[in-house]
Amino acid sequence: MKSLHVSTTINGDPVEFICDPDEPLLDVLRNRLHLTGAKEGCGTGDCGACSVTVNGRLVCSCLVLGAEVDGAVITTIEGMADGDQLHPLQRAFIDGAAFQCGVCTPGILVAAKALLEKNPDPTDEEVRYWLAGNLCRCTGYDKIIAAVQVAAAEMRGA
């Protein structure tokens, strides 16, 4: 298989890489670009630990090919904080003890940010359904839902 050359933007930076035609974006991010914040929990799109956004759309990066993102704008967990300023979601997750092992946390934060961009004032039910694609085995989700609501309120200026 001949490698492909791809030009893209990741977390605001211009990035070029080569990848195999069948190589998932997740493998490109982790193995070629050393952006290991996105995790592989399943490789089949069932756990959400590899969540990133591509052109603003929330996706499982294990289900997207590296070859598909030529010209796209990608954001990962590594692009969530603004320099040394954490995003309100990141702060709320730390303050609210919304993770234990933390391996699902990057994917959940990326997904929660995508939710709040669409719906700045979700109900708990809406948060629970939006995050239903992100598995967490440690917390029982309770503190995650609460932390998303704390961040949402802060972002609304409430």
Add this chain to the structure above:
Amino acid sequence: MALDEAKRNFRYVGSRPNRPDGVDKVTGRAQYGADATAPGMLTAVILRSPHAHARIKSIDTSAAEAIPGVRAVITGADFMRSDDDFLRDVQENCMARDVALYDGHAVAAVAATTPAIAKAALRAIVVDYEVLPHVTDVDAAMQPGAPVVLAGRALENVPAGMSENVTHSCEFGHGDLTAGFAKADLVIERSFKTAATHQGYIEPHACLASATADGKADLWCCTQGHFFVRTLCSAMLGMEASQLRVTASEIGGGFGGKTTVFIEPVALALSRKSGRPVKLVMTRDEVFRATGPTISSSMDIKIGMTKDGRITAGEATLRYSGGAFPNATVDMGAQAGFAAYDLEAVRTHGWNVLTNRPKEAAYRAPGAPQAIYAVESVVDELCQKLGLDPLTVRLKNAARKGTLSSYGPTFNEIGLVATLEAAKAHPHYTAPLGPNQGRGLSCGFWFNFGGNTCVSLNINTDGTVGVTEGNPDIGGSRASISLMAAEELGIPYENIRTIVADTNSLGYNDVTDGSRVTFAVGLATIKAARDAINKMKSRAAQVWGIDADAVEWVDGAAVPAGANAGKFPPLTLADIAANSPQTGGPIAGHHEVNVDGAGVSFGVHLVDVEVDPETGFTKILRYTIFQDAGKAVHPDYVEGQMQGGAVQGIGWALNEEYIYGKDGRLQNPGFLDYRIPVASDLPSIETVILEIPNPGHPYGVRGVGETPIVPPLAALANAVSRAAGVRMTELPMSPPRILAALKG
């Protein structure tokens, strides 16, 4: 170390500061098992048996080895063959020797320059299998004439004439069962089954091994216990422990499933053979087929009760299967089954049975949820049939201080009655229920554990402190350890940084298991802090020219006491630290101990459900947990343990199961078909922490991590049974199973 009776007003312990690894984990900076790389690194993959049971007649690796880019191929023959049964079982579970014992059992492995080449090489390995008859059901495996999984492994306590798959039996209890049942107004006997479930950590097993030609090696891996990993791997590879340094990565969940090795010895052997660093990461399919799971069970329970709710006798027979290798998990089930009750007559019998399933790994309170599910289901049915309130009945029969427990010891201070009373007083217990709704409750229990622990505490010259411990942090324990160090030293939490060190940096630390870390590592940290305080008092005494005995430690400072009181201004920790080069050099505290005195833990869960009679679907309406934490060091993470454990138990009760086909192959090795609870399945999980101090810890701490997975199985079964009007006796209570029960 006994409870410090004077210590009741805590300054830091009991507060909720941010965890030290918080920013790392919300920014993607935290390094988990699969996140490490090394120059020249190879990628390894494992070939697994497609058969439930097959003799390996030959393995031809020559074609794989000839592929450019393939640097090493290994099989079971590349490992030492240990004379020790335990070690040989762990090793042969990592890679089969002569016989593949379950679908997914590793038979060979390849390391190559790219993942694509490694996978191509796997396809080029030729294994000649002779397929053998298999058995995956525990009851079928006990029958005479069942296919024998491993011959010659039955212990002496197994009666002659049983299937060779029965490897072990146990019995616990006291009193006269016949007389006890004779006193009962109602005796109920029921049989139950529970499916095997997986720990379901989101991070698959992953490691990076680097061995050198002079016999040394470094291993980076996600594990609950890197010292134990060193013990196992060095024995399998014939290395001295000192030559193998193991570093624990951040760990993406374990729940008991990362207390042993699966891929680490394989990666080390490949690295040794290739002379290159080797990274090995499991796929989710491999995690399901070849790691974990918990035991599957088949159980008979008989309990007698008087009309006024006194339990007169209880008996349980437990048949557990932990897969293809012997284990004694049934002992813990047989000990825990009736632990919540003060009984005159109780007997439990346990049997371990081999099946062609993956080797069981610990899963949060291993062995207890199944037995307690069955016992608590029968207690609930007795209450229903006798028209008694299930909480009142449990209070009437509750174990308390002085109770001779069903497994032998007499209980010290325990919190069961307090948790039951808290549940009874909670508004949840009397809230109204609608049609097709039911309320269930269950007690839960876990022994808890102490174990080998070694901690160093270094006083930095700027007045801050570094704590070095050896137990991977699976749920915020570094925060709890820092809190206890802050409490003891009298300096702010923020001035302390706790790290988990590699195997070369400390003496042996037992695995992060048994809910031991906050209890045992906390205890050792408190002792290490006291050791450092004694040294700092000596330094102050030296400066003041008085006896060290005449110095006290108050609020983070040495103060002259007794006859010298008030003669010198206090010297703070920072003062003493800054001056340490002039008073004798660096100051550090240490403590090494095999900790005893873990306090047992009880919890009570209440749940309301609604069962849809059309679909058999169960919706959880409300869930409340009551648990004795002894002393909640960081309440956020105590609540987190309670909530997370409960939700794992909910998954076990309603959805999760290993499903084997007639061919003995696992049919659902992925998160789509093995469905763990997601956020939209659940309501908020309310928590109520009770604090009945453990006499065996200076601050009264008990382990909290395991008990919460125990009650949900019966709490859900009792709620569903009451809502559906039919007693459920098999887990999981998936919609088809509930529909079948409704149709009778």
